[in-house]
Amino acid sequence: MDTPPDLDEFRNWLELPRDVTASILLRLEAIEILTSAQMVCSPWRKLCKDPSMWRTVHMCKPHSHWDISDLEKMCRQAVDRSCGQLVDICIKYFGDDELLMHIADSSSQLKRLRLVSVYDISDEGLSEVAAKLPLLEELDITLCCSLSKEALKAMGRCCPHLKSFKYNEKGYRTPYMECNEVALAIAENMPELRHLQLFGNTLTNDGLQAILDGCPHLESLDLRQCLNVILAGDLGKRCAGQIKHLRRPLDSTDDYEFDAELDDDYGSFDGDYPSGLSDYDLHLSDPCGYYDFSDSEDYDDFTNYKGFFDGDFY
Template sequence: MASSSSSSPPQLEANETRNWVELPRDVMAMILHKLGAIHILESAQKVCMTWRNICKDPAMWRSIDMRNLGDLWSMPYNLEKMARHAIDRSCGELVDINLEYFVTDELLQYLADRASQLRRLRLACCSEISDEGLSEAAKKLPLLEELHIYLSPLSKVSLETVGRCCPRLKSLKFNDRGSRSSYVGCDDEVAVVIGETMPGLHDLQLFGNKMTNDGLQAILNGCPHLESLDLRQCFNVHLVGPFGKRCSERVKVLQRPYDPTDDYEFDTTVCDDDEDSFDDEYPSGFSEIDFLSDVDNDYEFSGGGSDYSDYGELFFDDY
């Protein structure tokens, strides 16, 4: 009996240390931020008043991550409205945002109007954005340092605007699907635009680009600070002889057209347009998806903008 009685106090003490509400605010903010914008807005901020107050702090929204959202066609959320609300919560302090699939020109404009301090912008698989939409946004983002674009229908038109309006740009990823075809035109114009308008680049990834050696030469001539260059699946580039040697000497980290793609997060299947088929020699892999089927409550906004007054009343009815 004495042994049982003496073990009780440590058990109570252990339980007390598991009370997350009593964690230091900065530690709790760091933990909550790792959940991502979706989980914060849909779940975490509803747990208690302390967590809700932390989640409303603009510092929590200096970096917004809305990638890997699961099956977009079956999710109950209006993701564009959710993104707008996340942007609003940053109160102009947003410096980094990561978006996939659901981005439109209107959302880009909304972002640009409210995030003039933005340094990093990542857009993936965004079929609803246009050259005009990205160009208009770039004009309002003069501090942009990193622009990463994956599998989106954009061209040299918007890249030229980005180059001329974002003089601090140091990292560009402008990636496509790898393709080998005897009749596919090259993308040297894109490379020339990069060389002419982005002299400050240190990091460049052109995965699946159709440019030739001429385009690569334009990049090397116009980007003297280039340290990292990823040319995987750029099958019209041939790094042989003196030219290949120059590239190796000129760039510290060089990934060649036929280098492995194991670390690339999107589909790496090579399209063979001549045969209307796919080349099985190359591994394929999609970005990892975190399905949210276990979330009980829908996150739906009614009305326009990001007015949260009705939602707040519903939330606090239980307190």
């Protein structure tokens, strides 16, 4: 029979120095702190309310146990606890214009904003938010709703310190559509960019040429699954000479953190376009050449938390 270890060998977590405890807690996501860690004991609860703990707010994991309204309430509380010190925020699978505006109104020091699979943000909302984030340096909009060139232009104009921009979409197997609006908005309004990722974009060589002209400080450029771009001849040589870290349209996607499988084309195609759709019809339907083709969660197990969400998270 094994001899039980001496109780003195067990570390009392409450005796850890405050900075060590803070370092441990900072490795948790905001939801884990608000719904678990801060309930451990009074010292941890007090530490979890310190604004310095909320300079970074990440809510990026799948949260199937929470409905959207609960996630938004938790995000607002995390932002409020920062007391204006927030510099880095990432939200995934939830959020809208109202939440973004709350973040912007409360976080004038924000330098990094990451939105992943957030579908309820409008052009107008993003443009208004941009005006309140003059210090923003990194913007990541991945697998979200499509944004117009006006919204992207506003981000560039209002955020003059923007050095990293990711605008990633789902790639399609056959590049029927071509559109350089995103590329031109970047080229004309984001001259200080050092890093640019346009995964799955429909830009052409003309759009890429504009980016190279308008963003002279660009060091890294990711064009994976941008299947309208052909890096050959003079353009290929220029990219190789001007860009230190270049990811080409057909480069491996093994290190891409999202689903990189190319989708099949929408609907049934006859030739290059949907059956019965002429070049003229396609042009009329969208200035970029796009054609508009026309188990709920059970939260009963979490009803005990509903009152908890209506107020402060302890």
